[in-house]
Amino acid sequence: MRTETALASAGIDPASVVSAEQLGGGTYNTAIRLRLADGRRLVLKIAPPETGLSYEHDLLATEAEYYRRTSGPLPSVVGAGPGFLLMTELPGVPWAEAPDADPRRRAELGGIVAGLHRTTGDGFGYPQDPPHPTWPEAFTAMTDAVLADAVRFGVRLPRPAAEIAHLVRRHEPLLELVSTPVLVHFDLWNGNILLDGPRISGIIDAERAFWGDPLAEFVSLTLFRDLDEPLVSGYRDAGGPARFDLPSRRRLALYRVYLDLIMVVEMTPRRDSNAKRARFLTTRLTEDLDAVQRAL
Incomplete structure (x- = not known):
């Protein structure tokens, strides 16, 4: 999935992205740090085209559910859909x-x-x-x-x-x-x-x-x-x-x-x-x- 498609699905104009930087450290999904013209700092996660282990399907939907249902120092979900999760970036x-x-x-x-x-x-x-x-x-x-x-x-x-x-x-x-x-x-x-x-x-x-x-x-x-x-x-x-x-x-x-x-x-x-x-x-x-x- 292209970044533009995920942003549009979340109601965000792709043209508002000031910078995009792929984050390292992950071993499964791709994570991209986004800076928007209005000052917002977001992270976009995109699922790989193929799953590995049997349980590794729809993992980003699970992550979105976790953030929505659990209280703590967690990202806020901005948008989610098949194969992507857009959320706020936390400091640190x-x-x-x-x-x-x-x-x-x-x-x-x-x-x-x-x-x-x-x-x-x-x-x-x-x-x-x-x-x-x-x-x-x-x-x-x-x-x-x-x-x-x-x-x-x-x-x-x-x-x-x-x-x-x-x-x-x-x-x-x-x-x-x-x-x-x-x-x-x-x-x-x-x-x-x-x-x-x-x-x-x-x-x-x-x-x-x-x-x-x-x-x-x-x-x-x-x-x-x-x-x-x-x-x-x-x-x-x-x-x-x-x-x-x-x-x-x-x-x-x-x-x-x-x-x-x-x-x-x-x-x-x-x-x-x-x-x-x-x-x-x-x-x-x-x-x-x-x-x-x-x-x-």
Whole structure:
């Protein structure tokens, strides 16, 4: 889709664009920063012509729904349609580009996430797919889909896909503890958290959100690091619904496996030939599968 078409669909005269700059850092959609003659600063996201993994369809509609339904430091939707999303640009730079070990900022992040998790729904799973009545059904279907993608793309996994699927099903009683669908961002690593000076100024890239267990959020919040007390305390103090007891940590291990699977499998349709990254992610998946196995 051309930029002009997306702008016109949102009721904006394409001639009002003063500058357009493609943004880097994304791995799926194309993002373009726009400056308008009236001073507005917008971001236009355009979906690729082909999907990769099974769940990667209509993701921009999911992102628009997330911003419209959730309260927090989020972009405002200016326009949306098939294959595009136009939204306001938030101030700041990705936390990944401005690392800061100040524990108060992690506590602030925990409070923001607790606020995001006040958005609940009527069914479980990805918003772009038919809802499931229970979380075990939804999570099993989500895992089965990425395992089917692994088979379809010929991805070598550290264990057979059928064995991994069976391992997930053996943990369904744990998943039955989740009864309320919460809108989970599931991509809250530091690249999608914006900092503007001393404060967190924005949460972006919510295209991979799903209705599920709020505990799953902590997989990306602690990507490649341990669960830290400032984050947990900030979350609890703001009324976050999740607990961090032993059953919760076992569920968290399952969700790590799910994210590992996505990161390993998506390398093939994206034609990512980085052997070092592949080895690292496969090792991580192996370790997380072993941890889930030991929990039985």
